[in-house]
Amino acid sequence: MKLGLDPAVVRKARELAARAAEPVIEMAxxxxxxSVERAVLRLAGVTGADADGxxxxxxxxxxxxxxxxxxxxxxxxxxxxxNWRSMNFEMPTxxxxxxxxxxxxxxxxxxVARIDRSRADRDRLLDKHGDPEKPWIYLIVATGDIxxxxxxxxxxxxEGADVIAVIRSTxxxxxxxxxxxxxxxxxxxxxxxxxxxRLMRAALDEVSGExxxxxxxxxxxxxLCMPEIxxxxxxxxxxxMLNDCMYxxxxxxxxxxxxxxxxxxxxxxxARAGIVINTGEDNYLTTADAIDAAHTVVAxxxxxxxxxxxxxxxxxxxxxxHAFEINPQVPDSFRLELAxxxxxxxxxxxxxxxxxxxxxxxxxxxxxxYLLDAFFNLAGLMTGQSIILxxxxxxxxxxxxxxxxxxxxxxxxxxxxxxxxxxxDFLPGPFIRDRAARVLxxxxxxxxRVADDGLLDAIADGVFGVTKRPSDRGRGLxxxxxxxxxxxxxxxxxxxxxx
Amino acid sequence: xxxxxxxxxxxxYGDTTGDAMIQVSFTLPVPHGPRAELAALQLAxxxxxxxxxxxxxKAMGPDFTFFIVYGKATHLIDYAGIEVPEGREFELLTxxxxxxxxxxxxxxxxxxxxxxxxxxxxxxxxxxxxxxxxFAGEKGLEYYREIEVHNMGAQVAVDELVDRAKSVNADxxxxxxVVTQKSAHIHNTKQMAAAFTEAYPTSxxxxxxxxLLIVGGPRFDTVTPSDLGVDRVFGKGTTPGEVASYLVxxxxxx
Numbered sequence: 001m002k003l004g005l006d007p008a009v010v011r012k013a014r015e016l017a018a019r020a021a022e023p024v025i026e027m028a029x030x031x032x033x034x035s036v037e038r039a040v041l042r043l044a045g046v047t048g049a050d051a052d053g054x055x056x057x058x059x060x061x062x063x064x065x066x067x068x069x070x071x072x073x074x075x076x077x078x079x080x081x082x083n084w085r086s087m088n089f090e091m092p093t094x095x096x097x098x099x100x101x102x103x104x105x106x107x108x109x110x111x112v113a114r115i116d117r118s119r120a121d122r123d124r125l126l127d128k129h130g131d132p133e134k135p136w137i138y139l140i141v142a143t144g145d146i147x148x149x150x151x152x153x154x155x156x157x158x159e160g161a162d163v164i165a166v167i168r169s170t171x172x173x174x175x176x177x178x179x180x181x182x183x184x185x186x187x188x189x190x191x192x193x194x195x196x197x198r199l200m201r202a203a204l205d206e207v208s209g210e211x212x213x214x215x216x217x218x219x220x221x222x223x224l225c226m227p228e229i230x231x232x233x234x235x236x237x238x239x240x241m242l243n244d245c246m247y248x249x250x251x252x253x254x255x256x257x258x259x260x261x262x263x264x265x266x267x268x269x270x271a272r273a274g275i276v277i278n279t280g281e282d283n284y285l286t287t288a289d290a291i292d293a294a295h296t297v298v299a300x301x302x303x304x305x306x307x308x309x310x311x312x313x314x315x316x317x318x319x320x321x322h323a324f325e326i327n328p329q330v331p332d333s334f335r336l337e338l339a340x341x342x343x344x345x346x347x348x349x350x351x352x353x354x355x356x357x358x359x360x361x362x363x364x365x366x367x368x369x370y371l372l373d374a375f376f377n378l379a380g381l382m383t384g385q386s387i388i389l390x391x392x393x394x395x396x397x398x399x400x401x402x403x404x405x406x407x408x409x410x411x412x413x414x415x416x417x418x419x420x421x422x423x424x425d426f427l428p429g430p431f432i433r434d435r436a437a438r439v440l441x442x443x444x445x446x447x448x449r450v451a452d453d454g455l456l457d458a459i460a461d462g463v464f465g466v467t468k469r470p471s472d473r474g475r476g477l478x479x480x481x482x483x484x485x486x487x488x489x490x491x492x493x494x495x496x497x498x499x
Numbered sequence: 500x501x502x503x504x505x506x507x508x509x510x511x512y513g514d515t516t517g518d519a520m521i522q523v524s525f526t527l528p529v530p531h532g533p534r535a536e537l538a539a540l541q542l543a544x545x546x547x548x549x550x551x552x553x554x555x556x557k558a559m560g561p562d563f564t565f566f567i568v569y570g571k572a573t574h575l576i577d578y579a580g581i582e583v584p585e586g587r588e589f590e591l592l593t594x595x596x597x598x599x600x601x602x603x604x605x606x607x608x609x610x611x612x613x614x615x616x617x618x619x620x621x622x623x624x625x626x627x628x629x630x631x632x633x634f635a636g637e638k639g640l641e642y643y644r645e646i647e648v649h650n651m652g653a654q655v656a657v658d659e660l661v662d663r664a665k666s667v668n669a670d671x672x673x674x675x676x677v678v679t680q681k682s683a684h685i686h687n688t689k690q691m692a693a694a695f696t697e698a699y700p701t702s703x704x705x706x707x708x709x710x711l712l713i714v715g716g717p718r719f720d721t722v723t724p725s726d727l728g729v730d731r732v733f734g735k736g737t738t739p740g741e742v743a744s745y746l747v748x749x750x751x752x753x
Binding site: 159401 | 524525526557559560563565621622623626630652653654678680681683717735
């Protein structure tokens with residue numbers, strides 16, 4: 001611990017985060033959403049879509065909602081139906097209810113068992129191929145066509161990427177269904193579908209064998225379908241998932257209540273699947289100033305840690321996010337970046353922190369951008385970050401070209417070779433220590449206010465990312481349902497049972 | 500004076516006047532090696548670089564090679580024949596001046612509706628212009644007392660946008676388009692302009708019978724407002740103050 005942070009202040013920050021999170025956790029426990037219910041069906045093995053491409057899970061949940069209501073959960077009406085394709089549902093009672101409950105538990109149990117097998121497969125492959133040393137090099141592919149993504153991802157892995165993220169088609173987070181099948185057309189990214197997950201994981205398994213190191217696969221759960229995408233990721237052995245409802249709230253205007261409920265369930269699934277989540281605090285700094293808003297990043301990380309633990313995630317699964325976004329024209333910008341990065345490292349020593357490269361201050365001057373990315377790489381190594389997203393010098397100009405990615409990897413390889421263990425020699429002086437202490441104390445002040453006023457009100461007031469998002473506005477609110485006393489969710493039963 | 504003397508021939512400048520040296524980098528989908536370098540040189544030649552030399556070539560996997568090439572540009576530019584592009588057609592005003600101008604001439608708040616249309620979910624641009632936070636140290640339009648802002652956010656359908664513009668009696672509609680794959684930004688903007696023309700059949704022009712249509716995004720540099728059917732296009736780096744000043748210029752009549 002190099003910063004000499006006051007343990008009493010750190011403890012206080014965690015207490016306040018827990019207090020601020022509590023009412024939201026309670027709300028998430030007492031409500032369900034259409035996407036949570038669809039995820040239950042997916043775990044129970046319902047796949048495919050109708051002739052119009054509407055997934056069956058959507059058709060079923062909508063029909064149950066119309067005919068029975070969702071406040072009891074989708075499981076019992078679904079498993080009580082003789083032939084669900086007739087789309088006639090009712091709430092079973094007596095012996096029929098007992099039978100439906102037994103069937104539901106069996107079917108969902110088989111789904112969870114599949115997730116368990118995927119997790120065991122990952123452990124086996126990590127043993128067989130080897131787990132790369134940290135920091136893991138995280139690289140993005142985003143062609144829109146899964147069959148174009150695959151060779152690019154394999155090429156990136158051969159060039160040194162430890163983690164491949166397939167960026168989703170823009171706006172998928174706002175779709176209230178998960179598309180089906182292998183997809184070849186997307187906008188600035190490729191749709192997250194179960195089949196695309198499967199294809200890419202198989203391709204990376206192939207290249208992992210060739211390289212003798214396990215190459216991880218990342219996708220994005222955040223959005224209106226967090227629970228379902230999390231489920232598909234667990235089934236298809238993805239390794240990391242972007243999972244942060246604040247991203248949806250602030251950047252996609254998704255209703256805060258809807259997405260907090262979805263987030264809890266999806267994180268329970270990730271916990272079971274052994275998936276590392278990535279949180280999106282880095283995003284705040286693309287709208288807010290990276291110096292003024294540094295404490296909002298730390299406050300959000302502490303909240304995410306609490307929400308994650310409550311959902312069953314271990315410290316080793318908390319890929320808390322932060323970013324190198326200070327304006328390079330500001331004097332001492334690099335020292336400030338080091339202070340922020342080291343603060344996060346010391347607050348969350350066991351978390352696989354994800355460090356994001358500069359985007360906001362990348363200009364059309366690709367040469368200056370390449371230099372800035374090198375400083376970012378250096379900061380990441382000096383402060384012991386766990387997952388480093390590789391910056392592209394053409395950030396903000398176009399989606400990365402093959403050569404952009406190659407040059408970016410050359411950049412990080414050089415910095416790692418030249419200064420990989422520099423953290424051993426890096427002892428911050430008073431400037432960095434004071435800055436870290438100040439950000440921490442501002443974090444405590446903010447968490448005080450959030451705990452007193454309520455997290456949802458803080459979000460409504462624009463505390464995070466400067467954007468105001470009231471809890472009665474935004475997309476997806478109509479998909480929120482308060483649970484009835486007889487609500488049944490066999491997935492939650494299994495996931496919340498003591499391990 | 501003869502026509503001859505009006506010309507001003509220029510060449511790229513490396514370190515000596517007239518050396519015409521430039522540098523390019525590119526990738527060819529061929530394995531690295533001497534044959535690939537010859538291919539790179541041939542391309543350089545066809546691009547008008549002669550002589551050219553490959554100063555760097557590197558294999559990117561088994562099937563691709565990256566090149567950095569220096570060469571002498573054989574093309575000449577007559578600088579005298581290049582017209583000075585028109586500058587900003589409006590005067591840059593401070594927020595206080597914008598507020599005063601709106602108040603004095605409209606006698607009510609100027610109403611702006613903003614959105615990202617089509618599949619585009621990137622609200623960064625529209626938020627930078629509209630949110631109080633603003634951009635590049637300038638506060639967004641929400642900060643202007645005399646401007647009423649309705650930010651509809653991402654993935655707004657064109658008919659929703661038209662409906663909202665009508666219901667709030669918008670003076671101006673601001674649309675941001677970031678995603679450019681398959682020219683989505685051009686297509687979406689034209690569609691939007693057509694919908695407004697149809698919804699306001701009697702309008703004479705932007706601000707007269709229909710809202711002023713303004714589009715912004717990083718990749719509109721190859722098109723003109725009339726190509727798109729809008730009143731004004733703003734490019735990368737536009738600040739809220741520029742947009743506010745333009746609104747006053749276009750809508751507030753002395």
